[in-house]
Amino acid sequence: MNAPNDTAHRKVASFEIFHTQYLDPEGRPTAEWPVWAQKPESLRELYRLMVRTRVFDKKAVSLQRTGQLGTYAACLGQEAIGAAIGHALAADDVFMPAYREYAAQFARGVPMKDVLLYWGGDERGMVYPEGTPAYHDFPLSVPIGTHVPHSIGVAYAFKLRGEKRVVLVSCGDGASSKGDFLEAVSSAKVWDLPIVFLVNNNQWAISLPRQKQTGAQTLAQKAIAGGMPGEQVDGNDAVATREVLSQAIARARNGEGPSLVEAITYRLHDHTTADDARRYRPDEEVQAAWGNCPIKRTKAYLQRSGHWSDADEQRLLAEAAAEVEAQVQAFLDTEPEPPAAIFDTLYESLPKSLVWQREEVIAAGPIGEDH
Amino acid sequence: MAESGKTATKNLALIEAINLALHSEMGRDEDVVVLGEDIGKNGGVFRATVGLLDAYGEGRVIDTPLAETLVAAMAIGLSTQGLRPVAEIQFSGFLYPCVDQVVNHATRYRNRTRGRMSCPLVIRAPNGGGIHAPEHHSESLETTFAHMPGLRVVCPSSPARAYGLLLAAIRDPDPVIFLEPTRCYRLFKQSVEDNGEALPLDTCFVEREGSDITLVSWGAMMHDTRRAADLLAEEGIAAEVIDVATLKPLDLETILTSVAKTGRCVIAQESARAGGWGSEIAAGLAEHGLLSLFAPVMRVSGYDTIMPLARMEKLFIPGVERILKEVRKVFEIAPKN
Ligand SMILES: [Mg+2]
Numbered sequence: 001m002n003a004p005n006d007t008a009h010r011k012v013a014s015f016e017i018f019h020t021q022y023l024d025p026e027g028r029p030t031a032e033w034p035v036w037a038q039k040p041e042s043l044r045e046l047y048r049l050m051v052r053t054r055v056f057d058k059k060a061v062s063l064q065r066t067g068q069l070g071t072y073a074a075c076l077g078q079e080a081i082g083a084a085i086g087h088a089l090a091a092d093d094v095f096m097p098a099y100r101e102y103a104a105q106f107a108r109g110v111p112m113k114d115v116l117l118y119w120g121g122d123e124r125g126m127v128y129p130e131g132t133p134a135y136h137d138f139p140l141s142v143p144i145g146t147h148v149p150h151s152i153g154v155a156y157a158f159k160l161r162g163e164k165r166v167v168l169v170s171c172g173d174g175a176s177s178k179g180d181f182l183e184a185v186s187s188a189k190v191w192d193l194p195i196v197f198l199v200n201n202n203q204w205a206i207s208l209p210r211q212k213q214t215g216a217q218t219l220a221q222k223a224i225a226g227g228m229p230g231e232q233v234d235g236n237d238a239v240a241t242r243e244v245l246s247q248a249i250a251r252a253r254n255g256e257g258p259s260l261v262e263a264i265t266y267r268l269h270d271h272t273t274a275d276d277a278r279r280y281r282p283d284e285e286v287q288a289a290w291g292n293c294p295i296k297r298t299k300a301y302l303q304r305s306g307h308w309s310d311a312d313e314q315r316l317l318a319e320a321a322a323e324v325e326a327q328v329q330a331f332l333d334t335e336p337e338p339p340a341a342i343f344d345t346l347y348e349s350l351p352k353s354l355v356w357q358r359e360e361v362i363a364a365g366p367i368g369e370d371h
Numbered sequence: 372m373a374e375s376g377k378t379a380t381k382n383l384a385l386i387e388a389i390n391l392a393l394h395s396e397m398g399r400d401e402d403v404v405v406l407g408e409d410i411g412k413n414g415g416v417f418r419a420t421v422g423l424l425d426a427y428g429e430g431r432v433i434d435t436p437l438a439e440t441l442v443a444a445m446a447i448g449l450s451t452q453g454l455r456p457v458a459e460i461q462f463s464g465f466l467y468p469c470v471d472q473v474v475n476h477a478t479r480y481r482n483r484t485r486g487r488m489s490c491p492l493v494i495r496a497p498n499g500g501g502i503h504a505p506e507h508h509s510e511s512l513e514t515t516f517a518h519m520p521g522l523r524v525v526c527p528s529s530p531a532r533a534y535g536l537l538l539a540a541i542r543d544p545d546p547v548i549f550l551e552p553t554r555c556y557r558l559f560k561q562s563v564e565d566n567g568e569a570l571p572l573d574t575c576f577v578e579r580e581g582s583d584i585t586l587v588s589w590g591a592m593m594h595d596t597r598r599a600a601d602l603l604a605e606e607g608i609a610a611e612v613i614d615v616a617t618l619k620p621l622d623l624e625t626i627l628t629s630v631a632k633t634g635r636c637v638i639a640q641e642s643a644r645a646g647g648w649g650s651e652i653a654a655g656l657a658e659h660g661l662l663s664l665f666a667p668v669m670r671v672s673g674y675d676t677i678m679p680l681a682r683m684e685k686l687f688i689p690g691v692e693r694i695l696k697e698v699r700k701v702f703e704i705a706p707k708n
Binding site (some may be wrong): 099123124126127128135138139143146147148149150151152154155156157158160179181183184186187190299344345346347348351352353354 | 404433435444445453456481482483573622624
């Protein structure tokens with residue numbers, strides 16, 4: 001409806017959505033940076049994490065192409081979001097990922113080997129090492145958006161116990177259409193829960209482009225309906241994404257309740273290795289999106305400002321390649337679980353009525369070539 | 372109460388026994404929280420949570436927005452942090468939005484993480500018809516959940532059993548779907564001792580011994596099954612009555628032991644027939660008990676129709692007569708002598 005101009009109508013609500021960018025695609029600052037980002041080492045940390053993640057990501061795709069890994073969901077072009085999450089969260093916080101935030105998981109202590117085990121079809125890829133922040137994080141979540149409302153219960157538990165911990169839950173643009181996501185966003189403010197909802201908007205949900213996902217101008221504005229702040233950030237700008245997330249995390253920690261951040265990025269890869277995006281997506285769009293690459297712009301800034309040399313770059317690439325190679329080897333060397341494992345953590349203790357099934361599996365012996 | 376060293380025995384209806392178990396366990400364990408729609412000030416649509424808000428405060432007695440998926444998902448989140456959430460879904464038909472959360476997440480976190488995480492939660496809901504409720508309020512969902520790996524499915528049939536089984540469900544380290552017999556909520560009272568003692572979650576109850584036929588049932592149908600056994604006794608037929616109570620995991624042993632003695636079996640369920648839990652029990656008897664049977668195992672069940680609205684619900688819900696009809700078929704094939 002048009003804005004009416006009579007005494008029958010009065011405005012009861014209005015909203016604005018802001019977009020934040022600190023580093024443009026050419027690697028030039030767009031505004032004065034927050035204090036933490038002015039320290040060169042902060043940016044180098046983000047850069048290293050993004051590069052390590054990309055080296056890993058490329059290797060994972062090639063493992064799949066050569067029959068050594070199952071279907072894999074690449075994060076190509078979206079490394080800044082994961083890196084920013086990993087940088088912004090405190091060790092005690094809980095990260096609840098969808099499945100393209102590997103950089104955050106690596107930062108929190110998930111070994112690359114575990115991500116390979118997961119996509120290689122092994123539940124042990126979701127165990128994560130004890131003593132790392134990842135140990136109390138959630139595992140990857142493949143069913144779209146249904147993990148998002150778990151954040152309500154986790155954050156409620158923190159609040160009930162008076163713990164100053166925060167939950168950051170991520171999902172994609174597709175998930176923002178799901179009822180599970182909307183039920184969580186609608187209810188989080190009721191209890192002022194310490195949650196940051198991060199929508200990783202990579203413009204595509206398999207073959208469905210963002211504009212066919214919803215008629216809403218932004219995904220960030222879904223926060224408004226839940227009574228919480230919602231904002232957009234350039235998700236290929238590691239500085240802005242880290243800063244916007246940090247502010248949302250700080251609000252949550254200070255008892256000011258939940259926020260929603262829509263990080264704008266682009267899925268440079270196919271949806272997964274089982275997808276071929278050329279069927280539905282113009283190549284020119286993908287080529288143009290490469291111009292926004294988060295790694296390219298961070299490197300351009302670091303080099304121009306004299307905080308990153310060619311030698312630094314060579315050393316990082318060599319270290320990342322060696323790290324990934326070692327993790328791949330550890331993955332490939334991992335023996336299959338004993339067959340009984342499919343029963344052993346089904347319940348805390350196996351009900352007596354299922355014992356015969358476990359014994360049958362054990363008697364059948366290990367998985368052989370014919371399986 | 373337990374802490375005084377004495378236990379109070381009260382004459383309670385089933386819904387009051389549920390309320391007592393919640394009170395009792397919330398007092399015993401501060402990690403127990405309850406959540407759901409209208410469970411706070413209103414005390415729940417069936418009054419299962421009356422008094423909990425006053426006793427334990429709104430931190431632990433959580434009125435949720437009207438969003439059943441959220442209720443299940445929130446319970447999952449709470450449980451992963453070591454709390455013991457007991458979620459209420461108001462009517463069985465509204466459990467369907469929870470199925471995705473329960474099946475894709477609650478049952479899986481432990482297994483997916485090889486024991487790093489777990490979901491010690493309970494989802495309670497009324498189950499079945501017979502109270503002339505509106506549409507979508509009278510469905511029987513036990514089989515929907517019992518089919519799912521990683522769950523426990525409990526259907527209490529009496530006040531005392533509701534009390535003890537609910538305590539067990541709350542204390543169990545894995546997700547439990549607790550389906551309460553709606554039409555038995557206030558049907559009869561029974562002496563319930565508030566002793567804090569949980570009942571086993573993997574054992575059927577042989578609640579009446581008999582040598583001629585085994586009658587197997589659970590939930591609200593236990594009421595009709597007990598009356599059928601009474602009527603058969605007047606005819607000189609001694610029925611053994613088994614309350615399955617915990618459908619998943621299923622204690623087939625107890626049922627097989629009984630059938631080995633009686634040689635006859637009728638299974639009574641309220642839910643639709645095809646693929647119902649009675650079919651699972653009948654299949655177990657066919658596999659492991661065939662040689663002790665004198666007659667086919669007969670099933671009494673709802674029809675394979677949509678649960679009718681109130682005027683016709685009695686057509687659907689099998690009562691005593693339909694149980695007796697199947698029993699008579701069994702004795703026609705294999706007369707008692
Ligand atoms: Mg997407």
